[in-house]
Amino acid sequence: MSDQFPLVINFQGDYGMKLLLVDPQSTIEQVATKAKDTLVGIVVKPLPEGATLKVLRHGDTTVLDGKMKVSDAGFVKMEALDIIHSS
Template sequence: MSNFPVVCGFEGDYGFKVLMVDRSSTMDDVCAVAADLLAGVVVRPVAPTERLRVRLPDATEPLPPTLTVAEAGFIELETIEIYREPRVLAAVRNDA
């Protein structure tokens, strides 16, 4: 069972949630956990034209989708934001 807690602010949500992930989880894995637990529950479902990204609070750029929690240097209860990005834009970034 995943046992590494991160504090997740999902774009549009009213409050932070605690997600349990693994140190080896990639940012895409973290997004998948957030989508599974929160999209369609507290925020609208993720549309096929959108993909989720992880960024640190106040950062303008997302963290790379393949970056792991350990590689990002997260501590337990690290705060992250998860937001939607149009897949078109992700394609421009070459990480859609």
């Protein structure tokens, strides 16, 4: 099993950032899904029906490729990512 890689997640609608440990072989899409499964319905209101998730480096406006692996993204440990949703 791969070591877990720490990312800081700023999920739209959450009151603060959260630490999320992910497998470096996970895709960006899988990171977004893990964050959603961890936070939505607990600290974030349920998302609108059909909402899609987009991941960006914190403070950037470029949406990351959902198929890219965490290990290929060039993240540093504890890098902050914004996860936003749209319907």
